[in-house]
Amino acid sequence: xxxxxxxxxxxxxxxxxxxxxxxxxxxxxxxxxxxxxxxxxxxxxxxxxxxxxxxxxxxxxxxxxxxxxxxxxxxxxxxxxxxxxxxxxxxxxxxxxxxxxxxxxxxxxxxxxxxxxxxxxxxxxxxxxxxxxxxxxxxxxxxxxxxxxxxxxxxxxxxxxxxxxxxxxxxxxxxxxxxxxxxxxxxxxxxxxxxxxxxxxxxxxxxxxxxxxxxxxxxxxxxxxxxxxxxxxxxxxxxxxxxxxxxxxxxxxxxxxxxxxxxxxxxxxxxxxxxxxxxxxxxxxxxxxxxxxxxxxxxxxxxxxx
Numbered sequence: 187x188x189x190x191x192x193x194x195x196x197x198x199x200x201x202x203x204x205x206x207x208x209x210x211x212x213x214x215x216x217x218x219x220x221x222x223x224x225x226x227x228x229x230x231x232x233x234x235x236x237x238x239x240x241x242x243x244x245x246x247x248x249x250x251x252x253x254x255x256x257x258x259x260x261x262x263x264x265x266x267x268x269x270x271x272x273x274x275x276x277x278x279x280x281x282x283x284x285x286x287x288x289x290x291x292x293x294x295x296x297x298x299x300x301x302x303x304x305x306x307x308x309x310x311x312x313x314x315x316x317x318x319x320x321x322x323x324x325x326x327x328x329x330x331x332x333x334x335x336x337x338x339x340x341x342x343x344x345x346x347x348x349x350x351x352x353x354x355x356x357x358x359x360x361x362x363x364x365x366x367x368x369x370x371x372x373x374x375x376x377x378x379x380x381x382x383x384x385x386x387x388x389x390x391x392x393x394x395x396x397x398x399x400x401x402x403x404x405x406x407x408x409x410x411x412x413x414x415x416x417x418x419x420x421x422x423x424x425x426x427x428x429x430x431x432x433x434x435x436x437x438x439x440x441x442x443x444x445x446x447x448x449x450x451x452x453x454x455x456x457x458x459x460x461x462x463x464x465x466x467x468x469x470x471x472x473x474x475x476x477x478x479x480x481x482x483x484x485x486x487x488x489x490x491x492x
Contacts, residue, residue: 299406328455329455437449
């Protein structure tokens with residue numbers, strides 16, 4: 187019997203279907219050939235297209251890359267709002283700046299006015315009336331001149347430093363080479379007039395110029411011009427300690443270690459001379475600063491208190 191050609195439904199040798207692997211005839215038109223895009227599901231094609239568009243958007247805009255395309259408008263609106271708020275704050279700050287500056291200047295002026303006691307400190311220390319014996323008085327007077335030498339560098343007020351430098355004949359902000367008794371008294375007067383309060387003798391109740399042991403503690407008539415010392419029961423002592431601490435802070439910043447010790451020793455000797463007008467205070471300070479002082483005053487300190 188004759189062999190019939192295998193039909194399309196029959197499996198060839200090897201177990202593979204010829205319909206799945208056969209290529210279309212070369213003469214088949216292009217439009218009739220099967221397409222891979224047509225073979226993909228519609229949803230998959232849309233996802234691929236969306237991913238391609240998203241990649242392109244990220245490439246063009248870093249903002250979209252970070253925040254996502256759908257949230258870009260919200261992010262831009264928030265950024266615009268922040269910029270507007272920042273501009274408003276700057277405008278308000280500019281409007282308030284003069285008032286704040288005036289308030290700050292007032293507080294600074296009050297704190298500088300607290301330094302009025304330097305005037306009495308220089309004059310009382312130079313006289314050293316509370317000490318007995320020429321040796322101790324000589325030490326105290328030499329020490330107060332050393333403190334005065336440092337005023338062009340260590341006084342907290344820039345106006346006062348400039349005025350002291352003019353009197354001492356040195357550059358502003360530097361320690362003077364030497365200060366004599368005449369220059370010391372000029373510095374004492376300038377230590378009032380250079381402050382924001384521009385103080386004079388008439389601005390005080392009791393001063394070192396006419397000081398006696400029976401007089402009340404000197405103080406500024408208008409205490410509203412002061413800051414920390416406005417309500418002090420011992421206003422001159424308060425002024426002393428404010429001035430000492432403020433100058434010590436500048437000394438710690440400006441002077442080398444040896445110069446700091448020399449300045450502190452001179453200041454301690456000047457305080458021990460009786461500038462506090464209180465023998466108990468003087469003896470307590472002497473105990474505190476004993477390592478810097480050459481010898482205790484002992485009985486050479488006049489008994490006094492005010």
